[in-house]
Amino acid sequence: MTEQHLPPGLIGARVRRKEDPRLLTGRAQFVDDVALPGMLEAAILRSPHAHARIVSVDVSAALELPGVFAVITGAEVAQACALPQPVIWRLIPDQRMTDLYALAHDKVRYVGQGVAAVAAADRYVAEDALGLIEVEYEQLPAACTLDEALADGAPLLYENWPDNVSCRQTVPKGDVATAFAAADVIVSETITYGRQMGTPLETRGAVVSWDPFTDRLEAWLSTQSPNLARDLLGEVLGLPVERIRVRTPDVGGGFGNKFDFYGEEVVAALLSKRSGRPVKIIEDRLESFVANAHSREQRIEVEVAAKSDGTITGMRGTVYGVLGGQLSTVGIGPCWAATVLMPGPYDIPNVEVTVVGVVTNRSPYGSYRGWGQPKANIAHERIVEKLARELGMAANDVRRKNLIAPDKFPYPSPVFYYDSGRYEECLEAAERAVVDRGWAKRQAEAAKEGRSLGIGYSFHIEISAIGPSRILNQAGLQHSGFDEESVRIDSTGGVIVRSGLSAMGQGIQTALAQVAAQTLGVPLDSVTVLTGDTETNPYTGYGTGGSRGAALGGGALLRASTRLREKVLRVAAELLEASPDDLVISDGRISVAGTGVGGRSVSMRDVGDATYRRLDGKLPLGETPTLEERDVLDPDNTAFSYGTTAVLAEVDRETGRVQVLDYLIAHDCGTVINPMIVDGQLHGGAAQAIGGALFEEIVYGPDGQPLTTTFMDYLIPTASELPAFETVHLTTTADHIPGGFKGMGEAGTIGGASAITAAIDDALRDLGVGVVQLPITPPRLLSMIEAAEAGGTATDVEEQS
Amino acid sequence: MTSLDVTMTVNGRTVTGRVEARRTLADFLRKDCAATGVHLGCEHGVCGACTVVLDGCTARSCCTLAVQADGAEVMTVEGLADGTDLHPLQEAFWARHGLQCGFCTPGILLTMRELLADNPDPSEEEIRESLSGNICRCTGYQFIVEAVKDAAAVLRASSADRG
Amino acid sequence: MKPAPLDYIRATSVAHAVQVLAENDGDGKVLAGGQSLVPLLAMRLSQPTVLVDLGGLGELSYIRDESGHVEIGAMVRARTVEISSLIADAVPLLPVALRHVGHVTIRNRGTVGGSTAHADPAAELPAVLRALDADVVVTGPSGSRTIGAADFFQGFLTTALAPDEIVTALRVPKSAPGTRVAVQEFARRHGDFAIVAVFAAVELGASGEIAAARIAVAGADQVPVRAAAAEELLAGQDPSPAVLRAAAAEVAGATRPFDDIHGTADYRKKITAVLARRCLEQALPTAERSSAA
Numbered sequence A: 001m002t003e004q005h006l007p008p009g010l011i012g013a014r015v016r017r018k019e020d021p022r023l024l025t026g027r028a029q030f031v032d033d034v035a036l037p038g039m040l041e042a043a044i045l046r047s048p049h050a051h052a053r054i055v056s057v058d059v060s061a062a063l064e065l066p067g068v069f070a071v072i073t074g075a076e077v078a079q080a081c082a083l084p085q086p087v088i089w090r091l092i093p094d095q096r097m098t099d100l101y102a103l104a105h106d107k108v109r110y111v112g113q114g115v116a117a118v119a120a121a122d123r124y125v126a127e128d129a130l131g132l133i134e135v136e137y138e139q140l141p142a143a144c145t146l147d148e149a150l151a152d153g154a155p156l157l158y159e160n161w162p163d164n165v166s167c168r169q170t171v172p173k174g175d176v177a178t179a180f181a182a183a184d185v186i187v188s189e190t191i192t193y194g195r196q197m198g199t200p201l202e203t204r205g206a207v208v209s210w211d212p213f214t215d216r217l218e219a220w221l222s223t224q225s226p227n228l229a230r231d232l233l234g235e236v237l238g239l240p241v242e243r244i245r246v247r248t249p250d251v252g253g254g255f256g257n258k259f260d261f262y263g264e265e266v267v268a269a270l271l272s273k274r275s276g277r278p279v280k281i282i283e284d285r286l287e288s289f290v291a292n293a294h295s296r297e298q299r300i301e302v303e304v305a306a307k308s309d310g311t312i313t314g315m316r317g318t319v320y321g322v323l324g325g326q327l328s329t330v331g332i333g334p335c336w337a338a339t340v341l342m343p344g345p346y347d348i349p350n351v352e353v354t355v356v357g358v359v360t361n362r363s364p365y366g367s368y369r370g371w372g373q374p375k376a377n378i379a380h381e382r383i384v385e386k387l388a389r390e391l392g393m394a395a396n397d398v399r400r401k402n403l404i405a406p407d408k409f410p411y412p413s414p415v416f417y418y419d420s421g422r423y424e425e426c427l428e429a430a431e432r433a434v435v436d437r438g439w440a441k442r443q444a445e446a447a448k449e450g451r452s453l454g455i456g457y458s459f460h461i462e463i464s465a466i467g468p469s470r471i472l473n474q475a476g477l478q479h480s481g482f483d484e485e486s487v488r489i490d491s492t493g494g495v496i497v498r499s500g501l502s503a504m505g506q507g508i509q510t511a512l513a514q515v516a517a518q519t520l521g522v523p524l525d526s527v528t529v530l531t532g533d534t535e536t537n538p539y540t541g542y543g544t545g546g547s548r549g550a551a552l553g554g555g556a557l558l559r560a561s562t563r564l565r566e567k568v569l570r571v572a573a574e575l576l577e578a579s580p581d582d583l584v585i586s587d588g589r590i591s592v593a594g595t596g597v598g599g600r601s602v603s604m605r606d607v608g609d610a611t612y613r614r615l616d617g618k619l620p621l622g623e624t625p626t627l628e629e630r631d632v633l634d635p636d637n638t639a640f641s642y643g644t645t646a647v648l649a650e651v652d653r654e655t656g657r658v659q660v661l662d663y664l665i666a667h668d669c670g671t672v673i674n675p676m677i678v679d680g681q682l683h684g685g686a687a688q689a690i691g692g693a694l695f696e697e698i699v700y701g702p703d704g705q706p707l708t709t710t711f712m713d714y715l716i717p718t719a720s721e722l723p724a725f726e727t728v729h730l731t732t733t734a735d736h737i738p739g740g741f742k743g744m745g746e747a748g749t750i751g752g753a754s755a756i757t758a759a760i761d762d763a764l765r766d767l768g769v770g771v772v773q774l775p776i777t778p779p780r781l782l783s784m785i786e787a788a789e790a791g792g793t794a795t796d797v798e799e800q801s
Numbered sequence B: 001m002t003s004l005d006v007t008m009t010v011n012g013r014t015v016t017g018r019v020e021a022r023r024t025l026a027d028f029l030r031k032d033c034a035a036t037g038v039h040l041g042c043e044h045g046v047c048g049a050c051t052v053v054l055d056g057c058t059a060r061s062c063c064t065l066a067v068q069a070d071g072a073e074v075m076t077v078e079g080l081a082d083g084t085d086l087h088p089l090q091e092a093f094w095a096r097h098g099l100q101c102g103f104c105t106p107g108i109l110l111t112m113r114e115l116l117a118d119n120p121d122p123s124e125e126e127i128r129e130s131l132s133g134n135i136c137r138c139t140g141y142q143f144i145v146e147a148v149k150d151a152a153a154v155l156r157a158s159s160a161d162r163g
Numbered sequence C: 001m002k003p004a005p006l007d008y009i010r011a012t013s014v015a016h017a018v019q020v021l022a023e024n025d026g027d028g029k030v031l032a033g034g035q036s037l038v039p040l041l042a043m044r045l046s047q048p049t050v051l052v053d054l055g056g057l058g059e060l061s062y063i064r065d066e067s068g069h070v071e072i073g074a075m076v077r078a079r080t081v082e083i084s085s086l087i088a089d090a091v092p093l094l095p096v097a098l099r100h101v102g103h104v105t106i107r108n109r110g111t112v113g114g115s116t117a118h119a120d121p122a123a124e125l126p127a128v129l130r131a132l133d134a135d136v137v138v139t140g141p142s143g144s145r146t147i148g149a150a151d152f153f154q155g156f157l158t159t160a161l162a163p164d165e166i167v168t169a170l171r172v173p174k175s176a177p178g179t180r181v182a183v184q185e186f187a188r189r190h191g192d193f194a195i196v197a198v199f200a201a202v203e204l205g206a207s208g209e210i211a212a213a214r215i216a217v218a219g220a221d222q223v224p225v226r227a228a229a230a231e232e233l234l235a236g237q238d239p240s241p242a243v244l245r246a247a248a249a250e251v252a253g254a255t256r257p258f259d260d261i262h263g264t265a266d267y268r269k270k271i272t273a274v275l276a277r278r279c280l281e282q283a284l285p286t287a288e289r290s291s292a293a
């Protein structure tokens, strides 16, 4: 393999994280740890009905309860806001928008939608007060599932719409009709992906203080996108943005759930304005299951045309996004991503995929790590597996036939240009690792004992470095995608990096410190990275999502640090009476190259002193004091990371239980800043993929009641359900990003379900089972096994829940 | 509704307070004792983020009322390090990247401390089983398991030193 | 998720606790380990006016070796029972079963009295009590009475306990020496409540035949199920695969499972047969393993 060499030094080193000592000792500050003088705690009254008209809301008894400071209703929120809750991804020009406010006032459209809120002395009292609010509802027939919402005569969520379809768009490339007409073989599949949620362990929360005299607003939000939140708070509340300061304390996991902008932030602000006190809203776990954006739920029809040698000539598909009762901040975004990325890593000349967004009486559909890509992936990987079966080929041979060849980059997919990759090498790296790990032998030995083991593969691509602002704007994003970073050396030679990205566990502070330290030639310990304050830190477009932090932040910081290094060298040259070109920096000392140990040198501290304090005779004439640079990176293109996932799994044919025994990811995300952090991200993403494939599902009853609102019912896998993970790395740099970084925060979530379903199929190959519904729970798999054993069609199982 | 006086030892210091009977131990520790390393991830006993050591054994502080802990000795993650010397588990989690967002970490550290006290040389499966009462949404657990193995070795070596 | 207002009384004796319950006329609730009750309070699914905490009652914290049975005080923690050598010798099924209850941290606090009184149909302890014909000792205003497990568990979270009675002890008959025990539990994740669990204690005769078997199932009805027909079928038989299979079918036949999001009634019945067979195979010497370690 022609693996490129990592640059030497701190970029690429497995260094311990700078974030950790605080987190390990209980000294971190999460949003619920923020306590301000006079602070109140709020709680939200939520709809018990899936669909109902609000007839009246009586808050008088609640207001009288001792300890209650303010109560607000949906009607009052609508009156107090300049705009309804924003939708920033407006990808489809004629999409019907839901335009609802932070609390409902005319109708409720899902169980859990907020209708009123209370701020009280503490959360206990606030919850007592909720019990005293009387809401009269007139229940309406609900459309709780995709089929119910699409049925003729379905109850309308929005009475001014002709049906429950919010949007429909077809994305074409080439000539699909001809490709299908000329095909040797056509295979099709319908896949049902269950409703799931990012579920960070720390629930969402906000502390907001609105000074009613000056209209200045200070907010502490557990958010991935502080600048976006600040701009949106300004828009919704009708406040100039310079009066709003958003701080992000430590964030206990985001996973997309904390990318979106929620009504709670607005409610906290309005309650603070009313009460004149800072107001804290912390969502509890029960609420999180109805008030957080849900994700993943789609029905996907996919069809490919192919030649008999396995070459895919055309792809057709439809993605039905099962949206909730209201559009979230990202609107149709993730469903659109599933649509336009459906051809995945394959060189398919003719493609036509349609997205249909359908509103239902369920919680809103928003961001979750992967953002549509796990569904695109399951569509292209399931159909490749099926095509392989149809043609009697090995699935990886079909993959090899169709993977985009290295010389075809940049490769034009229906919407995006893929920047670079060595896809086939990556697949082969995984295949070799699987041989090395002896899976085939384990499979054969288990078979002798009557056990069913299967091996499955998947190939994924991941859009990363989400950036190019103008292109994103053209696509319909109402926000930018650049990233700005600043770096400063102080008077004693210490380095401070300021970033607008959020630290939510992904190690961004360490990664940025590594980039700055290596570029400047200083020890890692001398670098401090500050995040989490819109007033003092640079602007980041979008937010900490789209696998963009390390790539864009790293790239911007690399450029800023490179310029700062040049200034350091100019100052040092003056001090050393040498030419800047002859100087080298190592470990915080600047010396004349080739003079060896004991040669002439100055420290970063000397340079700092010469630039900030004792300038005369030291700072070159014409240099301005201070050592600070900033840079904005708005890249020309996004980047595409990619990888192969391989899974060894065992199926218990008598119970339908699947145990993942071994798990391998071969991966390429360009230049790796810290392999330990990258591995951690891959592991965590893979764990979420396994959860999504086998365990996690938000289940609704026939009446639109959510049935999974605790951690007893929404099953996040524990250490006992998960395997050890092995990773293999390739490095193909992104040449349009300084440093060659690609970004990879979502990678692990994308290909996991596809590989697991392939492994299950393989374990049950004698039965011809083909999994098309996720998550594949034991009861679901058992009924497929039984149907197959009884000679029925294995994929045709009745929905049970 | 009754309020009651409670007295307990939290990380070696005696604290007294008057609490409503309904106040959970987690809220008492977090809000009244400034032990904000106690985290609330579910408030119904499943995630383990609120785990503390109560009279020598781990307990979910969200499933315990403050009044139940009257007279008890409580340790939270804030009491794990020895002065500014990190506990071997903390060191190992740091070295092995056993945490990402760190929200689950306090509960996991205290649970693993109990495991290693009961079983100084656990197998990988035993570590995973013992971890299974604590949800981590970030790490996929593997680096946690490796960190616990490392810490176990360090703790075994140091107890061997002490004879 | 914060409990509604309530009063709290720390009981100073069993009599005191009973008296407080009687005075509150059904609105009082006993607090033991709190591992089931406190989450219910936080969700406001349970809103008693007063909690009576048994936490300080040393008189309910004992394990006693009596002739023919062991007596376990209601406030003994599950973890204590699990690691007790007396229990391991006298009632080997109990520790094996309790290891499936939640996690160590839960078992550090949860009590045997609490688990019994809570009567979750998926809980392990009630099923074991049912398998072993244990007695539940309860105390009310008019004194103590003893209720057999068969009569104690009456429905979903419903027992024979009157509102002013508390569970004070469990009397669990000792198993014959050499009794082989096994538990097969199917839960979605480690430590979760069982979807179905099967518990077996089997005595062998001199020539390796099954002298007597005790089998119970959790998660397959509103109450723990005793598989009497299967036990009868097994008695006196050699443990051949065919016999075990037939017995497993009988175990499943004794259940009346329900639907929930984790599995339909039909699914539960099917896996009951599978788990019962595996459980018997595990318990009996023809299988490779001889105990459910």
Ligand SMILES: Cc1cc2nc3c(=O)[nH]c(=O)nc-3n(C[C@H](O)[C@H](O)[C@H](O)COP(=O)(O)OP(=O)(O)OC[C@H]3O[C@@H](n4cnc5c(N)ncnc54)[C@H](O)[C@@H]3O)c2cc1C
Pocket (backbone or CB within 6 Å): B044, B045, B046, B063, C029, C030, C031, C032, C033, C034, C035, C036, C037, C038, C054, C074, C100, C101, C102, C103, C106, C109, C110, C111, C112, C113, C114, C115, C117, C118, C120, C122, C123, C124, C125, C161, C165, C166, C167, C168, C191, C192, C193, C194
């Ligand atoms: C994450 C988690 C996982 C769990 N997993 C399992 C599992 O797999 N299997 C399982 O069996 N259990 C499980 N449990 C429940 C646990 O075992 C509880 O400890 C047990 O069910 C109740 O015991 P407790 O002492 O905590 O009772 P409490 O919670 O204090 O009380 C429970 C109920 O019993 C009543 N009560 C308690 N003691 C008495 C008494 N002496 N007399 C009369 N009434 C009384 C209370 O009033 C209350 O209604 C789990 C709990 C959690 C939080």
Ligand code: FES
Pocket (backbone or CB within 6 Å): B039, B040, B041, B042, B043, B044, B045, B046, B047, B048, B049, B050, B051, B060, B061, B062, B063
């Ligand atoms: S917060 Fe206590 S267990 Fe989750």
Ligand code: FES
Pocket (backbone or CB within 6 Å): A201, A252, A253, A505, B098, B099, B100, B101, B102, B103, B104, B105, B135, B136, B137, B138, B139
């Ligand atoms: S590190 Fe985030 S939950 Fe464990």
